[in-house]
Amino acid sequence: MPKPADAVAPEGLRSSALTDDVSFLLARANAIALAAGNAALAEHGLKARSYSVLVLASGDARPSQRELAEFLRLDPSQVVSLVDELQARHLVERQPDPSDRRANVVVATDAGRELVAVARESARAAEERVHAQLSAEDRGTLGTLLRALAFPDE
Structure with missing residues (x-):
């Protein structure tokens, strides 16, 4: 299977000392996967970040915006913008948090859950293409290793 166009790198750069740096490799692999994911999600009017918020809002966790920011490793202001965008499209709602009256939780609407189901297939197809080799x-194994890095306390 051909490599994604954005994954191709000149031989002189591929053989540089930087390619021994695991953090660089993770960042490059992430950039390639993110570009493929964003391209696949564009047909649904989503990008990886808005899709991530929508997926989390579609589950049973009922996350607060603060929890979303911490989990996704985003600045809280970015999460506010993402939730605002999704709410304007009637894909999520902010609801009072029953355990903290000062906070809201983000919950997907029926339309949001329907969109997640369709967009998930596009995201998975893009992931398959990126990881085809x-x-x-x-x-x-890669998933296990990345989970260990992403969630070291668990």
Whole structure:
């Protein structure tokens, strides 16, 4: 399978010392995956960040904006903008948090849950294309390793 166009790099750069830097490799792989994901989600009027908020709002966790910011590692103001955008499209609602009257939780509407179901397929297809050169076993191992890095306390 051909490599994504944005994954191609000149040989002189691919053989540089930077390619021994795991953090650089993670950042480059993330940039490639993010570009593919954003391209796939564009047909649904979403980008990776808004899709992430919508997926989390569609679950049972009923996250607050603060929790979304912490989990997604975004500035709280970015999450406010993302929720505002999704709310303007009637995909999420802010509802009072039953455990803290000063806070709101973000909950997907029926339309938001429907969009997530369709957009998830586009996101998965993009992920499959980006990871096509990895075996199923390697994908599983990569997921395990990334979860260990992303959630070191667990």
